[in-house]
Amino acid sequence: MRINLSNIKKAKKLLNKSECVAIPTETVYGLAGNAYSDRACKKIFKLKKRPKYNPLIVHYYNYQKLRKDCYFNDNFLKLYRRFCPGPITFILNLKKDSKISKVATNKKNTLAVRFPKHSITRNLLKELKFPLAAPSANLSSEVSAVRSSDVKEDFGKKIKYVLEGGKSSIGVESTIIDLRNKPKILRLGGLDILTIQKELHKKIIINNNPSKASTPGQLKLHYSPGIPIRLNVKKIKDEEAYLLIKKKEKTKPNYYFLSKKGDLREAAKNLYSTLRKIKKSKYKSIAVSKIPNKGLGKTINDRLIRASKL
Numbered sequence: 001m002r003i004n005l006s007n008i009k010k011a012k013k014l015l016n017k018s019e020c021v022a023i024p025t026e027t028v029y030g031l032a033g034n035a036y037s038d039r040a041c042k043k044i045f046k047l048k049k050r051p052k053y054n055p056l057i058v059h060y061y062n063y064q065k066l067r068k069d070c071y072f073n074d075n076f077l078k079l080y081r082r083f084c085p086g087p088i089t090f091i092l093n094l095k096k097d098s099k100i101s102k103v104a105t106n107k108k109n110t111l112a113v114r115f116p117k118h119s120i121t122r123n124l125l126k127e128l129k130f131p132l133a134a135p136s137a138n139l140s141s142e143v144s145a146v147r148s149s150d151v152k153e154d155f156g157k158k159i160k161y162v163l164e165g166g167k168s169s170i171g172v173e174s175t176i177i178d179l180r181n182k183p184k185i186l187r188l189g190g191l192d193i194l195t196i197q198k199e200l201h202k203k204i205i206i207n208n209n210p211s212k213a214s215t216p217g218q219l220k221l222h223y224s225p226g227i228p229i230r231l232n233v234k235k236i237k238d239e240e241a242y243l244l245i246k247k248k249e250k251t252k253p254n255y256y257f258l259s260k261k262g263d264l265r266e267a268a269k270n271l272y273s274t275l276r277k278i279k280k281s282k283y284k285s286i287a288v289s290k291i292p293n294k295g296l297g298k299t300i301n302d303r304l305i306r307a308s309k310l
């Protein structure tokens with residue numbers, strides 16, 4: 001994607017005035033505002049209709065810029081060096097004198113931190129004097145946005161500006177890892193946990209389904225297209241859309257393929273845009289064929305399971 005400097009300048013100007021701007025990232029689009037400004041963070045919650053107790057994830061250009069706000073540890077530095085910028089979010093301890101808005105954190109003493117890889121957003125972050133609070137740019141509990149048109153569909157004119165960045169190359173949200181004590185995965189995402197494990201040379205606890213959700217990204221209903229979803233389906237019903245991982249020779253108008261060859265990366269990239277397409281096509285429900293539970297397939301299954309808890 002070519003970098004259009006005047007677009008970045010426009011986004012910067014609005015963000016400097018505590019306005020919200022949608023930004024592209026390699027995972028999904030984010031709804032961004034100045035993370036040091038209560039006013040900007042309040043606007044994000046309002047636009048997304050997000051419950052106040054659900055803290056905002058904050059985006060930085062690099063770890064030097066994060067130093068003022070959070071404490072680092074060895075695991076963080078290891079994973080940062082290997083995977084950042086990229087689709088991983090770290091939960092770290094917040095410094096007492098950090099300028100991060102208490103609206104963003106809901107007064108918690110931890111912070112979810114990410115370094116997005118998308119070149120346009122990196123360009124923007126480099127220029128700004130503050131980090132960007134930016135949850136996914138969709139209405140709370142609904143399907144995430146992977147194109148600027150998705151964001152406009154959800155928010156219309158309520159958002160002052162959407163920074164164009166093409167379709168998100170990964171297409172599912174970042175993997176969240178809590179690094180405060182023993183590393184613990186809180187959300188499966190765009191970075192395969194096996195590669196994280198390899199880097200840390202140890203098995204990591206996965207805690208993305210606690211009985212009492214500490215993170216609303218772990219709440220049961222999420223990523224929902226608003227119609228029922230049935231999983232692992234071999235035989236579909238009338239008036240159902242059929243979501244398949246791999247292109248079949250015999251296809252029908254209600255068949256939707258996430259990938260041509262059953263490639264899980266390609267499938268993840270197409271997941272949310274396909275759910276949005278189905279949602280617009282007036283089907284009563286969605287049947288999903290079995291998706292291999294490995295690599296990004298695990299993340300796709302996680303999202304579909306949550307989307308199915310209608």
Ligand code: TXA
Nearest residue numbers: 027029030055056110111112135136173174215216217
């Ligand atoms: O890929 C992504 O992570 C995208 C892009 C835009 O960066 N962002 C994203 O944001 O998915 P959001 O808000 O939809 O999901 C972030 C998750 C939420 O479930 C939130 O509850 C959790 O991170 N979170 C935020 N702060 C936290 C904290 N201090 N401790 C634990 N979880 C936290």
Ligand code: MG
Nearest residue numbers: 135136144173
């Ligand atoms: Mg989200």
